[in-house]
Amino acid sequence: MEHLLRRYGTGLTALCIGLTIFWLAVLVLLPNFTMLESSFRPYLAKVDEGGPLDFYSLRNYGMVLGNEVDFSIFGYVVQTPVRLKVFILTIVYSALVTVITFAMAYPLAYYLAKIVSPKSLPTLFLLLFVPLWVSEILRSFAWWIILAFKGPLNALLMTLGLISEEVRWISGFTPVVVGLVYTYVLFMVFPLYNSMQSLDSNQIEAAEDLGSPWWRTHWRVILPHAKPGIASGAVMVFMLSAGSLLVPSLLGSTTSGWFTQTIQGIMLDSQDWNAGAAFAFMLLLVCTIFVSIMMRVFGVKLSDIAK
Amino acid sequence: MSAAIELDDICCDFGKFRAVDHVNVTIKAGEFFSFLGPSGCGKTTILRMISGFIEPTEGVVRIGGQDMKGQRPNQRPTALIFQNLALFPLMPVWENISFGLEVRGVDKVKRRARAEELLELVELKDSADKMISQLSGGQKQRVAIARALAVEPSVMLLDEPLSALDLKLRQHMRAELRAIQKRTGVTFIYITHDQGEALAMSDRVGVMSQGKLQQVADPREIYNNPVNGFVASFVGENNILTGEVKKAGKGEAEFATAIGTFRARLGNASHGKLYIRPEHMTLSSKPGKENSVPVSIADVSFEGNFITVQAKAANGTHLIAELRNDGSATVPAAGTNMHMSFAAERASILPDTSSVGA
Numbered sequence A: 001m002e003h004l005l006r007r008y009g010t011g012l013t014a015l016c017i018g019l020t021i022f023w024l025a026v027l028v029l030l031p032n033f034t035m036l037e038s039s040f041r042p043y044l045a046k047v048d049e050g051g052p053l054d055f056y057s058l059r060n061y062g063m064v065l066g067n068e069v070d071f072s073i074f075g076y077v078v079q080t081p082v083r084l085k086v087f088i089l090t091i092v093y094s095a096l097v098t099v100i101t102f103a104m105a106y107p108l109a110y111y112l113a114k115i116v117s118p119k120s121l122p123t124l125f126l127l128l129f130v131p132l133w134v135s136e137i138l139r140s141f142a143w144w145i146i147l148a149f150k151g152p153l154n155a156l157l158m159t160l161g162l163i164s165e166e167v168r169w170i171s172g173f174t175p176v177v178v179g180l181v182y183t184y185v186l187f188m189v190f191p192l193y194n195s196m197q198s199l200d201s202n203q204i205e206a207a208e209d210l211g212s213p214w215w216r217t218h219w220r221v222i223l224p225h226a227k228p229g230i231a232s233g234a235v236m237v238f239m240l241s242a243g244s245l246l247v248p249s250l251l252g253s254t255t256s257g258w259f260t261q262t263i264q265g266i267m268l269d270s271q272d273w274n275a276g277a278a279f280a281f282m283l284l285l286v287c288t289i290f291v292s293i294m295m296r297v298f299g300v301k302l303s304d305i306a307k
Numbered sequence B: 001m002s003a004a005i006e007l008d009d010i011c012c013d014f015g016k017f018r019a020v021d022h023v024n025v026t027i028k029a030g031e032f033f034s035f036l037g038p039s040g041c042g043k044t045t046i047l048r049m050i051s052g053f054i055e056p057t058e059g060v061v062r063i064g065g066q067d068m069k070g071q072r073p074n075q076r077p078t079a080l081i082f083q084n085l086a087l088f089p090l091m092p093v094w095e096n097i098s099f100g101l102e103v104r105g106v107d108k109v110k111r112r113a114r115a116e117e118l119l120e121l122v123e124l125k126d127s128a129d130k131m132i133s134q135l136s137g138g139q140k141q142r143v144a145i146a147r148a149l150a151v152e153p154s155v156m157l158l159d160e161p162l163s164a165l166d167l168k169l170r171q172h173m174r175a176e177l178r179a180i181q182k183r184t185g186v187t188f189i190y191i192t193h194d195q196g197e198a199l200a201m202s203d204r205v206g207v208m209s210q211g212k213l214q215q216v217a218d219p220r221e222i223y224n225n226p227v228n229g230f231v232a233s234f235v236g237e238n239n240i241l242t243g244e245v246k247k248a249g250k251g252e253a254e255f256a257t258a259i260g261t262f263r264a265r266l267g268n269a270s271h272g273k274l275y276i277r278p279e280h281m282t283l284s285s286k287p288g289k290e291n292s293v294p295v296s297i298a299d300v301s302f303e304g305n306f307i308t309v310q311a312k313a314a315n316g317t318h319l320i321a322e323l324r325n326d327g328s329a330t331v332p333a334a335g336t337n338m339h340m341s342f343a344a345e346r347a348s349i350l351p352d353t354s355s356v357g358a
Helices: A002-039 A082-115 A118-133 A136-146 A152-159 A174-197 A201-209 A214-242 A246-251 A259-269 A273-298 A302-306 B043-051 B093-097 B099-103 B108-121 B137-150 B167-184 B195-201 B219-224 B229-234
Strands: A068-073 A076-081 B005-014 B017-027 B032-036 B058-063 B078-081 B155-159 B187-192 B204-209 B212-217 B239-246 B252-257 B260-266 B273-276 B282-284 B292-302 B306-313 B318-324 B337-341 B347-350
Touching: A002 A273, A068 A082, A076 A082, A082 A118, A082 A174, A082 A214, A082 A259, A082 A273, A118 A174, A136 A152, A136 A174, A136 A246, A174 A214, A174 A246, A201 A214, A201 B078, A214 A273, A214 A302, A214 B099, A246 A259, A259 A273, B005 B043, B017 B043, B017 B058, B017 B204, B017 B212, B032 B043, B032 B195, B043 B058, B043 B078, B043 B155, B043 B187, B078 B137, B093 B099, B093 B108, B093 B137, B099 B108, B099 B137, B108 B137, B137 B167, B167 B187, B167 B195, B187 B195, B195 B219, B204 B219, B204 B229, B212 B219, B212 B229, B229 B273, B229 B347, B239 B260, B282 B318, B306 B337
Parallel strands: B032 B187, B032 B204, B078 B155, B155 B187, B260 B347
Antiparallel strands: A068 A076, B005 B017, B005 B058, B204 B212, B239 B252, B239 B273, B252 B260, B273 B347, B282 B337, B292 B306, B292 B337, B306 B318
């Protein structure tokens, strides 16, 4: 603070701090707090607001339970409230997206950080970034075309003789997972690249010199070193996937409900902002808890991720 | 346990740059061999070719008589100690040491026991469960040695591992390394640019310059009978005089310089420069019997066990004498005129460079 004052003078310091406080308080905390407050209040006609019916309750949160449907878990059919089922599937498939992006990003990040010559690195990074210049909507539609029943993917696989008749890719969660992986894979690549780049290459050579095969070098030396990067990539991809609305809406099939779509339905179709707020908070809360548990399981500290 | 290494006419090119140029040397089993040279002379490249991280462009590397072509570092009987040690910071000390055994599928109890044993060998008991970051520089050094010894290599390769340590510790670790080498009997190949290290520890030293091996000999021979100017001036100090060979006789010649004509030893070179070590210079008030130059004393610095005298000859040629302080020696005063002389058998006429095929 003193340092800032000395460096930039009173005016500029006040402006910097003022803007930060404005952003945090007015643009982040206030709307979230308003949502949180309204999530405990019932959805009422304008005239009843502030009247005897307007009191705090957990009724909106309870709305997630109700309308039971069949939910098959490992072959066992359980009667589950439909929104809860969507909620659980959203978490499960977001976790799956996270795992797939990791499996794809790890070799790529290792290649970029340790194998490729520094000279060709800018070109490769450019190639990775170019798709980001196209809007997310267009990219999702592109996948919708690629995966279509009479689309190029099926045509290619048939030509190669890998399949004998068209596969209906756009069914279940497949297209959503494909779309999410495609959209968020870079959020995994870059933290992984950063963490691997800081690894001393001599350690990799030392492991090899001591007789270690490549997979053990990865398991014992490279992977542990990259853990903070993996954690921060995984948190980002998981949170973004669970909170994504565009990809599940565009690429979803009739059987792939995403919880954000449920929230959208309640807020925009039913106009019930109170219940919508409650659902949004539930998603945030459960995702945060899930991430915290995962961090505990893998022994990652919050400070590691912020690096 | 230990194995001999043959470098059979090896070369290594990086693009158009030839880093190692036709190096031939046989390192005996159980020997402590040093490659000595300035940075960029190709000594690290040689080490990496022996360990298998680089394949030679030409020539053959043999370890224990076996051609190592196509053998990856994890298949060779060598263990490399890196310049920055490259210990695994996320593993405790004992796991670092036993990593090589873990790779070989040794069970945990045996690994732990072996790690403790090696820690005792490097005098670092009770540190098994510490993390690497908790150790001092010298302790890390020992862990690196123990980690390399754990895989029972036939050959230990050391890439300037002492360069990061302070002077006291470095001298201590020299003795330690030498002792460990004697105890284990493993062939040690040591890379350094520090002549003191190379001379003090090695059975034999190979001096390198610009990818070529200049001389391979035991430390005394390297210091007392350097084969060329590069070796003479890289290893130890020298007074270097330019001039011409006159009257070449049997192993001896007269050498004419701007400050006089001197008798000196002559090898098989027909021209070169005259090299005299400062400690072989003597000072007296009267001219000596032979090889004597009148000089004026420019500066005298007293360094405890010896006295360094900077002097100038008539035409301004700079000469240095290093006098042993035996307690009674009269220290010459700056500004006085004296005579500096040297024995003919202590002065050598050497060519600038020449490569050897030892």
